Amino acid sequence: MKKIESEKVESDITTHGVNPYNVVKSLLKESVNRLGYNENIYHVLKKPMRMLEVSIPVRMDNGTLENFTGYRAQHIDILGPTKGGIRFHPLVNIDEVKALSIWMSLKSAILDLPLGGGKGGVIVDPEKLSERELETLSRTYIRKITPIIGPQKDIPAPDVNTNPEVMGWMIDEFDQLRGYNIPGMLTGKPIIIGGSLGRLEATGRGVVLTIREAAKVLDMELDKTTVAIQGFGNVGSMTAKFLHELGVKIVAVTDAKGGIYREEGLNIPDLLEFVKNKENYASDYTDAEPITNEKMFSLPVDILIPAAVENQITKDNAPSIQAKVVAEAANGPTTPEGDKILEGKGVFVIPDILCNAGGVTVSYFEWVQNSMNYYWKEEEINQKLEEKMLFGFDTVFKMREEKQCFMRDAAYMVGINHLVKAMHARGWIKDSDLSEG
Incomplete structure (x- = not known):
């Protein structure tokens, strides 16, 4: 199979x-x-x-x-x-x-x-x-x-x-x-037929860039933080790789079959090498203790990263979350009820539409390279990705400060504002639509 x-x-x-x-x-x-x-x-x-x-x-x-x-x-x-x-x-x-x-x-x-x-x-x-x-x-x-x-x-x-x-x-x-x-006509292709360098790592790299920026505004020292990650596919594994390179201690990861935990920190390079065998799941790794997905969410870590699918942080498990930061590497990982609980606890959430936008950004770069039939070096792509992710984080954070709201609300408002300007410029909407009535 x-x-x-x-x-x-x-x-x-x-x-x-x-x-x-x-x-x-x-x-x-x-x-x-x-x-x-x-x-x-x-x-x-x-x-x-x-x-x-x-x-x-x-x-x-x-x-x-x-x-x-x-x-x-x-x-x-x-x-x-x-x-x-x-x-x-x-x-x-x-x-x-x-x-x-x-x-x-x-x-x-x-x-x-x-x-x-x-x-x-x-x-x-x-x-x-x-x-x-x-x-x-x-x-x-x-x-x-x-x-x-x-x-x-x-x-x-x-x-x-x-x-x-x-x-x-x-x-x-x-x-x-x-x-x-x-x-x-599509992106994420093999490099040999027009794919872009850096695309496979892009979403995870973007997640880590937003975590780095969040750590700055929260006055956290990344090399003294602990992390738990739900999901160890492309996004979760690349996020782990880049966090490890910044000196972050990753103590737990989970996947569809279960999870692993090591209080002193998992050996991420060894784990990444282990899962290169397509038959191996991260939860099969033996140099760690087994842990359930439910237990992972309640660990006393600084940063929790849901990197799986939708609706993982719910009203049932949100009360037990101890993390100061939730970085949504997945799309829609937090239910509305779970979100309200995180807000009440003062958790700093990096919302999905900002946190995991690195993938679409490098897909855009791939499309641009295909259009001009000229391809950039990986270092240049990573530099351009960092510029875009920092622009996005700064814009959302400024909206948060201006409106005195949560990061998710700020991200939606930034995105909607941008679309509204374009709709007004094309005549899709009128001046009267720009105010309540």
């Missing part, structure tokens, strides 16, 4: 039944009201401009024909083509994809990227597919959404349970349909 390298540990973590689309709509409405805009702004932003559902028939190895369901949401393209990942997961649903597309719009707006938000997904457990079945599924999905994607329309990328190999199949299928190479 085919195992997916890039996000293998996130695929089985449950999402506690909270609808992310309802969550994001509520946050949009609250932020529009707080900014003093007319409710018309909310009505423009609350729905994706386009939502496509497709059937994906796949001939299985046993000769049967199975028909999978796939989606592609495009939220708003006022700043540029929509952009966002494709996830393969059994819990994918239409409302999740809608929510994720809105979050992508806000991420791009916060970091001043000329992109809108998109997202795609297929309802499937890829670990139950052979490599041939997975490739057929990937190629058929991209064929079905081809009419609405392209480098100037909508640019897919990897997400949960997809990786550069899957992107390679998808771009090959798209190019065969078009009859010529179009490297900018």
